[in-house]
Amino acid sequence: MIVLPAPRVAEPRLAATGQNVRLAQFFYCRSPAVPNLPPLNALKSFECAARTGSYVAAAAELKVSPAAVSQQVRNLERFFRRKLFTRLNNRIVLTDAGQAVQAGITPALEDIATLTRRVLSSTSRSKLVVSVIPSLAECWFMPAFAGFAAAASLRIDLRIDDDPVDFSDNEIDLRIFYASTAYPLLNTVPLFRDEVLPLCSPGLAERHSMSGMPDDLLIHTSWGQDFASHPSWDEWYARYSPERRIDLARGHRVGSSQLALEFARRGLGVALGQRALAQESLSKGELIVLQERSLPLGHDYCAAYPRAKARKAGLVALTDHLRSAAPHP
Numbered sequence: 047m048i049v050l051p052a053p054r055v056a057e058p059r060l061a062a063t064g065q066n067v068r069l070a071q072f073f074y075c076r077s078p079a080v081p082n083l084p085p086l087n088a089l090k091s092f093e094c095a096a097r098t099g100s101y102v103a104a105a106a107e108l109k110v111s112p113a114a115v116s117q118q119v120r121n122l123e124r125f126f127r128r129k130l131f132t133r134l135n136n137r138i139v140l141t142d143a144g145q146a147v148q149a150g151i152t153p154a155l156e157d158i159a160t161l162t163r164r165v166l167s168s169t170s171r172s173k174l175v176v177s178v179i180p181s182l183a184e185c186w187f188m189p190a191f192a193g194f195a196a197a198a199s200l201r202i203d204l205r206i207d208d209d210p211v212d213f214s215d216n217e218i219d220l221r222i223f224y225a226s227t228a229y230p231l232l233n234t235v236p237l238f239r240d241e242v243l244p245l246c247s248p249g250l251a252e253r254h255s256m257s258g259m260p261d262d263l264l265i266h267t268s269w270g271q272d273f274a275s276h277p278s279w280d281e282w283y284a285r286y287s288p289e290r291r292i293d294l295a296r297g298h299r300v301g302s303s304q305l306a307l308e309f310a311r312r313g314l315g316v317a318l319g320q321r322a323l324a325q326e327s328l329s330k331g332e333l334i335v336l337q338e339r340s341l342p343l344g345h346d347y348c349a350a351y352p353r354a355k356a357r358k359a360g361l362v363a364l365t366d367h368l369r370s371a372a373p374h375p
Contacts, residue, residue, distance in 0.1 A: 084125045089151050091118035092130065096148045099137050122147075172198075172359035177205040178222040181303050182347065185323040187222060190371035191364075198367075200360040219355050220364065225345040232350040235365050238322065238372030240347060242277050243340035245319040245333045246310050256316070256337040257287070263315040264297040267306045277341035279318055286339045307333065322347075322373040 094104035095115055105112040123130050130144035140148060178187045183206050191202070205211075209228055211221060226234050244256055254263065269276040283290045300306050303320050310317040311332050319333070321340070327333040349365045356362065 085118070085121055088118040088122040088125070089155065091115045092122050092144075092147065093151055093155055095119060095131070095138060096140055096144065097152075099139075101138065173201045173203065174219045174358070174360055174364065175203045175205065175217055176220045176222065176364075177207045177211050177216070177218045179208065179224060180206050181224075181320075181323065182222055185304065185307075185326065186373075187368075189326055190368055193371070194364060194367040198360055198363060200364065213352055219351060219358060219361055221350045222347065222368070223350065224343075224347055226348045228348075229350040233353055233356060234348050234350045235369070236346040236348050237365075237369050238347055239342055239345070240320045240322045240373065241340040241342045242282075242318045242320055243338065244282075244316050244336040245307065245324055245328075246316040246336050247313040248331065248334055250310075250313050250316065251334055251336055254316075259316055261293045261296040264292065265306050265309050265315040265317040266294065266297055266299045267303060267318065268299060268301050276343060277318065282318055282339075282341055285341065286337075325373055 091104060091108065091110075091114075094107055095101055098104050098107065101112040101115045101119075104115045108115065119130060126143065126147065128143035128147075129141050130147060131138040132141055133139070176187075183204070187204075194200070195202070205216070205218070207216075209223055211218060213221070213232070221229065221232075222237070223229070226236060246254075250263070254260070264279050266279060267276070279292060280294060283292055298309055298315055300309060303323050306317040307319050307324055307327065309315055310319060311327060316336055318341075320343075324333055328335070349368060351361060351365075
C-alpha cells in the first residue's frame, strides 16, 4: 500500500470548522509559508474520472476531449509523484494513492462549490431599503417596481411609513412621498404629479351619467389636515359644471384614496379618484373613467435619498424607472 506523505497544515485564517479544516488539510501542502497547490483543473478532471471510472465519461461531463482529461490526470500524478490510476480491462482503477487523493478532494471540491453558491447568491443582487407612503405602496409602487426588479437583479426591503421618516435610524436608502418640501436636506427627484377624475364601476356607469349623478352617490375623500387642499367634488363641479350645486353633507365619506377607490369598485358611488392609484383597476375593467375631466393634485410625488447614497447600486436606476412609470391619461 502506497501512503502519501501527510501534508503540513498552515495556520488557518478561518474558524476551525470541519469544512475549513478539510480545505486546509488538503490544499496547504509542504510549505506553510508558500502553499504549493495542485492545479484546480487537474483536480476536477481527476475527481470526475475517479467517480465515473472512465476518461471518456469524464470528458463528456466536462465537455473536453478524453486526451485532455488524461493529460490533466498526468499533471496531477506529477504533482503528487504518485500513480493515481491503473488500467483494468477497459476501465481505470484507483491506486491506493488515488483513493487517498479522492477521499481528500471530493469533500473539498464540494465545499468550494457550496461556498461559491453561497457567496454568489448573497452578492449577485443589490439590496435597497425603500420607504413608501401607504397610499402609493400597493396600488402604484409595487406594479412599477415589479417591471424593474427582475431585469435589474435588485432586491428591496420595502417599508410602509407615514411622514416624516428618520433615514439614519432606519437605514433607509430611498423614500417615496408626497410634496417636495418634506425633506429639504436630501436629494429630491420629482416623479409625477397625479390627478383626480370621476371613477366608478361599469355597472354604475350604465345607470348614471356624470351630469345626472345624484349627490347621494358622490364619494367624498377626507385628505386630512396636512393636505386638505386636495381637489374635492365641490372644486370639480365648480370647474366643469358651475351651474350644479351639490350637497356636501350627502354621499359617502372615506378617510383615504384607497378606500374611495374600493367604494367605487363595489358600485357604491363615483369617486374623485387618483389616476395613479387606479391604474390596475382601470386595466382590469374594475373601474372606468366616467368622464375624462381631471383636476391636478397640489404637489408632486417625489423620491428622496441622502447624497451619500447616490452611488449605491440600483438607487438612481430605480428612481429613473419610477419616473418613467408615471401614469398617463
